[in-house]
Amino acid sequence: VHLYIHVPFCARKCSYCDFAIAVRRITPSGRFLDAVLWEWQAWQTHPAWVDSPELETIYLGGGTPSRLDPEILGELLGRIRSDRPVAAAAEVTLEANPDDVTPSRVALWMEAGINRYSLGAQSFSPAALEWMHRTHSADQTARAVGVLHASGIRNVSLDLIYGLPESIQRNWADDLEEALSLSPTHLSLYGLTVEPRTPVARWVTRGESTPPPERRAAEEYLAAHERLASSGYHHYEVSNAARPGFRSAHNQAYWGRHPYLGLGPSAHSSFGQTRSWNVREWEEYQKRAAAGERTVAGSEMLSADEIALEELYLGLRTCQGVPEASVGPGPAARWRDEGWAVAESGRIRLTPEGWLRLDALVASLTRC
Ligand code: SF4
Numbered sequence: 001v002h003l004y005i006h007v008p009f010c011a012r013k014c015s016y017c018d019f020a021i022a023v024r025r026i027t028p029s030g031r032f033l034d035a036v037l038w039e040w041q042a043w044q045t046h047p048a049w050v051d052s053p054e055l056e057t058i059y060l061g062g063g064t065p066s067r068l069d070p071e072i073l074g075e076l077l078g079r080i081r082s083d084r085p086v087a088a089a090a091e092v093t094l095e096a097n098p099d100d101v102t103p104s105r106v107a108l109w110m111e112a113g114i115n116r117y118s119l120g121a122q123s124f125s126p127a128a129l130e131w132m133h134r135t136h137s138a139d140q141t142a143r144a145v146g147v148l149h150a151s152g153i154r155n156v157s158l159d160l161i162y163g164l165p166e167s168i169q170r171n172w173a174d175d176l177e178e179a180l181s182l183s184p185t186h187l188s189l190y191g192l193t194v195e196p197r198t199p200v201a202r203w204v205t206r207g208e209s210t211p212p213p214e215r216r217a218a219e220e221y222l223a224a225h226e227r228l229a230s231s232g233y234h235h236y237e238v239s240n241a242a243r244p245g246f247r248s249a250h251n252q253a254y255w256g257r258h259p260y261l262g263l264g265p266s267a268h269s270s271f272g273q274t275r276s277w278n279v280r281e282w283e284e285y286q287k288r289a290a291a292g293e294r295t296v297a298g299s300e301m302l303s304a305d306e307i308a309l310e311e312l313y314l315g316l317r318t319c320q321g322v323p324e325a326s327v328g329p330g331p332a333a334r335w336r337d338e339g340w341a342v343a344e345s346g347r348i349r350l351t352p353e354g355w356l357r358l359d360a361l362v363a364s365l366t367r368c
Contacts, residue, residue: 001056001261002058002059002253003055003059004061004250004260005060005262005264006020006061006062006063007067008021008022008062008063009023009032009282010064010067011024011025011064011135014133014134015131015132015203016198017195017198018196019062020282021062029069030069030072032072034289035295036076039278040079042295048272049261053085054084054087055080055085055087058077058093059092059093066097073114074108074112077092077112077114090113091115092115093114093117095118096120098136098141098143101148107151117155118156119141119145119157120134122134122161123138123175124138124178124179125168126138127169128175131168132161133199145182145183155246156182156184157187158184158187159188160179160187160190161189162191162221163192163212163216163217163221165210166216176223176227187241187242188240189224189239189240222352232244237319238317238355238358255317257314259271263278264278265279265280265285266279266280273307274302275300276296276298278295279297309362311326312326316354321347321348321349322349323348331361332348335361339351339353
């Protein structure tokens with residue numbers, strides 16, 4: 001079983017972001033601890049959770065969890081460990097913004113048991129970082145990785161965004177080289193999407209920004225595959241590549257439909273057929289927790305067909321693929337002929353060209 005904790009606080013809102021966040025100059029760490037522990041406590045008697053085995057992974061995502069007071073973070077993880085068995089080799093990840101990484105914070109994070117760090121680098125181009133409204137510079141990303149390495153931490157992942165508007169003149173190949181020069185063990189690559197109600201959406205509507213043609217975003221994605229493969233990284237999921245032994249155990253649990261509990265505003269939980277999700281807004285979440293009310297906003301029971309479709313979609317995201325029979329002989333043959341998939345030992349998995357079309361391929365199956 002796996003645990004996700006959503007820490008919604010950010011120093012400012014990035015121009016493309018539509019996550020559930022709360023912009024705060026000073027992070028209300030104490031209030032967050034109280035609210036999350038209330039929710040954690042409430043789960044301890046939940047039928048889905050009572051008999052759950054030890055925690056295999058814990059993931060602090062956001063938002064910007066690195067803005068949480070590190071001592072409060074230690075208190076939170078300490079309480080979790082005292083209430084629940086946590087596997088000795090559990091992967092414990094902290095998403096961090098590069099400007100939050102200092103030697104003293106890293107020491108406290110390590111003391112709290114964090115052993116994997118995911119840094120939101122996004123780009124090494126000053127113009128791109130400014131356009132994205134990031135709070136850090138390229139130098140701060142390099143420094144953050146240096147601080148982590150100097151503290152003896154090898155398991156460092158970097159996030160990068162591709163498919164930025166051409167007007168920014170960001171050079172994707174240069175960004176990949178900069179990232180590789182820092183020797184991350186893992187890279188997550190996300191294509192820019194224009195989400196409603198974000199600054200980027202407003203700029204696009206007003207004609208002040210133009211997303212790149214789809215073909216160029218696809219070229220950047222494919223170029224990254226080639227470059228990373230030549231440096232010993234394996235693209236094990238549509239957006240993720242890792243050195244041997246450094247795949248994200250937590251994310252693999254999601255793609256394998258393993259049970260997980262999500263704490264914090266907007267967090268989702270999934271146990272077998274049942275899925276539930278929390279209220280999205282921090283203030284509402286905190287208010288409910290303080291009043292001793294449930295923080296869950298909704299839940300659903302998936303049918304066998306919905307689970308099969310989800311398994312198909314999640315399986316095709318990964319390099320393991322899915323049983324060929326679940327795709328069917330017609331689509332499987334077509335995907336192979338087009339170069340979108342390869343079949344081996346009764347399984348079919350998508351190629352990078354196939355991953356570019358993942359949603360359309362799955363949708364084509366559901367229309368059959
Ligand atoms: S730091 Fe992450 S969560 Fe916060 S605004 Fe930027 S993209 Fe969104």
